[in-house]
Amino acid sequence: MARPRIKDVAQRAGVSEKTVSNVINDYVHVSDRTRRVVREAIDELGYRVNLAGRHLRRGRTGIIALVVPELDLPYFAELANLIVAEAGRNGLTVLVHQTRADREQELAALDGFGSDFAEGVILSPLALVEDDLRDRRGSLPTVLLGERLSASSADHVAIDNAAAAREATEHLLALGRRRLLVVGGRDGDSTGTAEVRTRGHRAALAAADLPYDPRLVRPVTQFATPHGAAAVHAALAAGLAPDGVLALNDQMAIGAIRALHEHGLRVPGDVAVVGFDDVEAGRYSVPTLTTVAPDKAAIAAAAVAALVQRIAEAGAGEPVAADGDGPRPAVRRRQPPRERLVPHRLVVRESTAGAPASTVRPDA
Amino acid sequence: MARPRIKDVAQRAGVSEKTVSNVINDYVHVSDRTRRVVREAIDELGYRVNLAGRHLRRGRTGIIALVVPELDLPYFAELANLIVAEAGRNGLTVLVHQTRADREQELAALDGFGSDFAEGVILSPLALVEDDLRDRRGSLPTVLLGERLSASSADHVAIDNAAAAREATEHLLALGRRRLLVVGGRDGDSTGTAEVRTRGHRAALAAADLPYDPRLVRPVTQFATPHGAAAVHAALAAGLAPDGVLALNDQMAIGAIRALHEHGLRVPGDVAVVGFDDVEAGRYSVPTLTTVAPDKAAIAAAAVAALVQRIAEAGAGEPVAADGDGPRPAVRRRQPPRERLVPHRLVVRESTAGAPASTVRPDA
DNA sequence: GGTACGTCTTACATCGATGTAACAAGTTGT
């Protein structure tokens, strides 16, 4: 009736509980006969190991948290996808949380949600400020994605946003576009994604000896499709007549294309559009979307690798499974935060090239 | 150095471990003074409850698994989003897994991934067949989404797919369209999504006294954008000249629009297109997409509610936290599987209506 | 004043799995 325990398996197989445990964990010194008998008992009872018990004893849960602003933003969905897979390869299970860009939620995530369930956190912060990260007592191993928080004590994984924005802008300039609208852009010297990309954009303008018009930089409250559309509507209504759009993510680029369409402007004929992220939707939109493609698999791999290493470092100082009172292992020493830059490339498609491309054929 | 335990808090506060536990769990009979002292000790040490220990003792983990084919399919991402939120409201944490439509993975999910960590599973099956669900010994509480498996012992939540497909088809017929291509359709009498929707489509044709042309039903191997595009390419290449497309999800509809565009056909002028799922991409595509919109929030709510109930039923028969050897509670009796239909509605947009719609403005 | 009761706190056992150390058996060498 109730779920069988190791004790039940042991009784049925006529061995001790520890022997069953040894079989389950592929301990070497178990005779083949015993092993077989235990396996049979396990099968007959439908026994499955209780992770609560195992985790308690082992001191490890094998669970990490992935914390993103919105899971239904395609960029984060695709990234979550890759991170779950990568974590699986490392024997870790991923708990996905979303914060809806709420600072309290992001702080809770850093704190392991008030418990020490997760062993580490991969966090894509939006609302946090640097002070939030300065002195975190709980100090759950943490890796940050995207936004950089300079004062932080956590590792950070991202593309070179300034260089990427600069390349995207140079691409538009090379096409002869001169009045470039930056959708989601924001002036300032903070380390936020919007600011860093805007600085890259300005660097490209400066390098080409072109003037910078602040009115063409349109901040948004969210990097979402409707906000991209609204920014374009507002810009056009304000009499600005852009011939190019640098949208700081693909969602906003798609919104921008939509808005341009509603104003009777052709893309790329009248206005060329570039996005960021290379989400799938941009590969099948009309027109297809030129975009800065981060190597998402590399981001996932780097983030998981960094977290695994941090967890190992943190665990090294703790008496994880040391019975008795032997001497403690070497004292843990916290390593300084690491910065990992991941490659990106500009993928040119119809929204800037104008050349018709054929849809990829699936299944041979 | 090492993470503080209840024992450490107790020592610091000068009380017993149980008293600390009582404070943490808001037990009533604790004096205000003691409560305050304990709270201070907790704060000073940065104590956080260890969930492994708590779960072991309580016999519950508060974790459910959500298992979907692909997290980066927008439909599942949006649904996951809602389910995570809904589960949170019920005090449950969600572990997200993806199966990539692999039968082994789906079976592993039903089995709780070989452990009894999760208390229940919400599964969107693609590769499972009915026999897989017939006699599951582990019998983790399970709720199925989408595909219906008639012989199953699990609850099921979905929209009325046949009725929805019928309504979508009737909409196309009402516009005067007569040669309707069914992208992703499939003849047969199974309970798979493709078959059920195709039957709904045929019912609409029959009700309108229109002939059924099997060549216009194009099966696909995956409900993904490129497959939708490929199906349209193939149909046009085969000389079929549809004036309407019923794509069985929005991803394929977007692929279909893309393919039609490449063939110089206008949407909806030459060909009207309807999709399923109402994903965000369809609200900002050019043209915007007419689609069958399932009430996703209702799906999430129904799925979580059903699972919560199943978990409660399953737990009722187990000696969850009964110390000693008192009499067991009443024997658990398994309830028959429940079928929950969730509302849907047809959202008419440009891809069939042709009337220009204005982009929604965000932020007031 | 003494008893009965209510409030607050504690000692202890327990959830399930596993590391440690000890102990049977069996093997090898001399």
Place this chain on the structure above:
DNA sequence: ACAACTTGTTACATCGATGTAAGACGTACC
């Protein structure tokens, strides 16, 4: 045949938190 190993198995303590039952303390009432 006996010591010195190796191999296979077991008893027991333990991870951290909490339910149970019982004890300590205080108050109220007769």
